[in-house]
Amino acid sequence: xxxxxxxxxxxxxxxxxxxxxxxxxxxxxxxxxxxxxxxxxxxxxxxxxxxxxxxxxxxxxxxxxxxxxxxxxxxxxxxxxxxxxxxxxxxxxxxxxxxxxxxxxxxxxxxxxxxxxxxxxxxxxxxxxxxxxxxxxxxxxxxxxxxxxxxxxxxxxxxxxxxxxxxxxxxxxxxxxxxxxxxxxxxxxxxxxxxxxxxxxxxxxxxxxxxxxxxxxxxxxxxxxxxxxxxxxxxxxxxxxxxxxxxxxxxxxxxxxxxxxxxxxxxxxxxxxxxxxxxxxxxxxxxxxxxxxxxxxxxxxxxxxxxxxxxxxxxxxxxxxxxxxxxxxxxxxxxxxxxxxxxxxxxxx
Amino acid sequence: xxxxxxxxxxxxxxxxxxxxxxxxxxxxxxxxxxxxxxxxxxxxxxxxxxxxxxxxxxxxxxxxxxxxxxxxxxxxxxxxxxxxxxxxxxxxxxxxxxxxxxxxxxxxxxxxxxxxxxxxxxxxxxxxxxxxxxxxxxxxxxxxxxxxxxxxxxxxxxxxxxxxxxxxxxxxxxxxxxxxxxxxxxxxxxxxxxxxxxxxxxxxxxxxxxxxxxxxxxxxxxxxxxxxxxxxxxxxxxxxxxxxxxxxxxxxxxxxxxxxxxxxxxxxxxxxxxxxxxxxxxxxxxxxxxxxxxxxxxxxxxxxxxxxxxxxxxxxxxxxxxxxxxxxxxxxxxxxxxxxxxxxxx
Numbered sequence: 001x002x003x004x005x006x007x008x009x010x011x012x013x014x015x016x017x018x019x020x021x022x023x024x025x026x027x028x029x030x031x032x033x034x035x036x037x038x039x040x041x042x043x044x045x046x047x048x049x050x051x052x053x054x055x056x057x058x059x060x061x062x063x064x065x066x067x068x069x070x071x072x073x074x075x076x077x078x079x080x081x082x083x084x085x086x087x088x089x090x091x092x093x094x095x096x097x098x099x100x101x102x103x104x105x106x107x108x109x110x111x112x113x114x115x116x117x118x119x120x121x122x123x124x125x126x127x128x129x130x131x132x133x134x135x136x137x138x139x140x141x142x143x144x145x146x147x148x149x150x151x152x153x154x155x156x157x158x159x160x161x162x163x164x165x166x167x168x169x170x171x172x173x174x175x176x177x178x179x180x181x182x183x184x185x186x187x188x189x190x191x192x193x194x195x196x197x198x199x200x201x202x203x204x205x206x207x208x209x210x211x212x213x214x215x216x217x218x219x220x221x222x223x224x225x226x227x228x229x230x231x232x233x234x235x236x237x238x239x240x241x242x243x244x245x246x247x248x249x250x251x252x253x254x255x256x257x258x259x260x261x262x263x264x265x266x267x268x269x270x271x272x273x274x275x276x277x278x279x280x281x282x283x284x285x286x287x288x289x290x291x292x293x294x295x296x297x298x299x300x301x302x303x304x305x306x307x308x309x310x311x312x313x314x315x316x317x318x319x320x321x322x323x324x325x326x327x328x329x330x331x332x333x334x335x336x337x338x339x340x341x342x343x344x345x346x347x348x349x
Numbered sequence: 350x351x352x353x354x355x356x357x358x359x360x361x362x363x364x365x366x367x368x369x370x371x372x373x374x375x376x377x378x379x380x381x382x383x384x385x386x387x388x389x390x391x392x393x394x395x396x397x398x399x400x401x402x403x404x405x406x407x408x409x410x411x412x413x414x415x416x417x418x419x420x421x422x423x424x425x426x427x428x429x430x431x432x433x434x435x436x437x438x439x440x441x442x443x444x445x446x447x448x449x450x451x452x453x454x455x456x457x458x459x460x461x462x463x464x465x466x467x468x469x470x471x472x473x474x475x476x477x478x479x480x481x482x483x484x485x486x487x488x489x490x491x492x493x494x495x496x497x498x499x500x501x502x503x504x505x506x507x508x509x510x511x512x513x514x515x516x517x518x519x520x521x522x523x524x525x526x527x528x529x530x531x532x533x534x535x536x537x538x539x540x541x542x543x544x545x546x547x548x549x550x551x552x553x554x555x556x557x558x559x560x561x562x563x564x565x566x567x568x569x570x571x572x573x574x575x576x577x578x579x580x581x582x583x584x585x586x587x588x589x590x591x592x593x594x595x596x597x598x599x600x601x602x603x604x605x606x607x608x609x610x611x612x613x614x615x616x617x618x619x620x621x622x623x624x625x626x627x628x629x630x631x632x633x634x635x636x637x638x639x640x641x642x643x644x645x646x647x648x649x650x651x652x653x654x655x656x657x658x659x660x661x662x663x664x665x666x667x668x669x670x671x672x673x674x675x676x677x678x679x680x681x682x683x684x685x686x687x688x689x690x691x692x693x694x695x
Contacts, residue, residue: 050450053448055447059445160436160461160463169466247437251463252462252465253436253463257435257436261433302445307403307429307430308429309404
């Protein structure tokens with residue numbers, strides 16, 4: 001970073017961007033993921049039997065909806081160079097809360113509100129420990145991963161609550177009239193638009209990137225580092241609770257061990273979508289495409305009767321390749337900047 | 350300037366290569382998978398086995414039995430499944446089977462209700478659903494293949510111990526936990542069976558090892574000290590019988606005190622081979638898969654609908670009748686001994 005700043009004034013008079021527009025749009029991680037997604041869809045349509053049925057869309061959206069939802073706040077958290085490993089446990093805790101509330105005769109809207117509140121409190125606890133107490137988010141959320149899951153399983157044991165009102169379970173599973181797209185797509189798209197606007201078009205969003213690039217610099221530039229992170233962890237808790245409500249109603253079953261391990265799918269998709277684990281880089285359209293890419297690939301491979309351990313291997317290889325790919329790009333960029341610095345001395349008048 | 354252009358070109362090239370590699374990885378895998386998908390279809394009976402999870406020797410055995418049956422009647426066999434046995438991990442595989450128009454799905458359910466909606470959609474699409482080993486709520490499937498009845502499990506263990514101790518003497522039971530429903534039901538039935546048909550056998554104690562290896566081991570040691578005349582131990586739990594066998598095999602009681610119960614061949618193999626245990630019982634998972642496949646075929650062919658009283662032929666196992674709630678009972682538990690234990694790997 002310091003190299004660029006030192007070299008830039010000498011090398012060019014004033015050039016806002018080093019590369020032309022088409023390169024800046026096409027040669028990004030996000031575009032690569034979107035291109036990969038389109039190619040996988042095209043190849044699957046041409047070669048995989050039954051992939052072209054409308055059911056593919058329905059099942060795909062129902063399957064990846066919780067991941068899509070939680071990936072939104074997770075991406076923002078990772079951009080600030082933090083992580084939230086407790087999201088799947090919050091899904092489990094939300095599932096149990098909703099189940100117990102319904103079992104106790106609480107009307108559904110109130111039960112949903114209560115569940116979202118539990119998510120908010122869980123997220124606030126994470127945020128408090130990270131921003132006020134000042135502990136690293138990795139350690140805190142590994143702890144709360146165990147804590148929230150422990151409470152969830154402790155409350156329900158190995159039993160399940162399954163008697164949810166049919167109106168609400170139908171709401172979770174029904175399609176938008178005349179399309180194969182489930183209703184859950186509406187809140188997903190809505191949240192995606194809101195999160196994108198906040199991240200990419202508000203000072204709060206700029207602050208998120210600034211924190212990820214350099215926390216101290218962000219602080220001295222007037223970004224409320226603690227408050228921003230606290231807000232993100234609370235958001236993560238609430239969205240995870242919402243995903244938990246959907247998960248529970250979709251499967252019609254509240255269990256303490258619901259969605260175990262989901263946090264890894266979410267983080268994998270976020271990283272595949274081009275968000276840097278070192279913070280400061282990433283965009284939500286890439287994350288959206290990353291989740292879809294893993295989902296579409298999985299559904300195409302399952303339809304081809306590929307066994308699930310092979311599917312895991314392919315997803316893993318894809319993830320490693322995408323990380324290696326972005327490192328190569330960064331390496332190339334550094335080499336180019338270094339070379340230009342060398343060039344700059346002899347050509348300067 | 351030219352140099353700079355070249356470098357830009359190189360960056361673009363690196364980016365292009367990276368993207369291509371990513372695409373090749375994804376593209377190839379789908380295309381490779383696509384080839385396999387074309388094998389099925391066209392009026393053929395396709396039967397898909399969906400175990401709780403892959404890489405589980407118990408289900409490898411049951412699926413092998415299913416495959417044998419499907420090959421016998423000339424259908425197409427497929428085996429899919431999640432890598433982890435979580436409540437909802439089977440859902441996407443059920444959906445896929447429904448989408449492929451699979452004739453029948455044979456499934457061991459990870460959760461009795463969470464997969465219900467997916468199974469219902471599959472049945473609406475024309476797929477027959479047979480559960481085995483672990484059932485769903487009855488409304489979500491056509492038939493459940495039950496591995497063994499409580500009466501059968503109780504009777505086989507009493508018969509085995511009676512045979513091994515010469516039908517007289519003191520016996521004790523090493524159970525799992527004191528509030529395990531199925532264990533208590535079996536113990537009660539064993540007591541009834543002993544009183545009714547084996548008056549010379551005295552049940553002196555029931556102890557609980559909590560399905561924990563060390564606790565079961567200690568309870569076995571305590572039993573043998575408390576009852577010096579003990580002739581035999583029944584342990585109707587796979588953890589308990591293995592721990593008791595481990596204790597007996599290294600003690601002075603080896604070969605003196607009989608041990609039987611419910612165990613798996615892989616856990617019990619060394620104790621059968623060293624003479625600590627003569628025979629123990631469990632169902633045969635291969636037969637379970639075999640019967641489930643024939644039940645699926647009978648449903649697909651319309652020979653049965655899952656109504657009580659329906660009967661169907663199941664190859665080498667003979668004729669079976671559907672009982673109440675669409676349950677088909679595999680039969681008496683299977684006895685494992687030194688002669689046949691080598692045939693099993695689960």
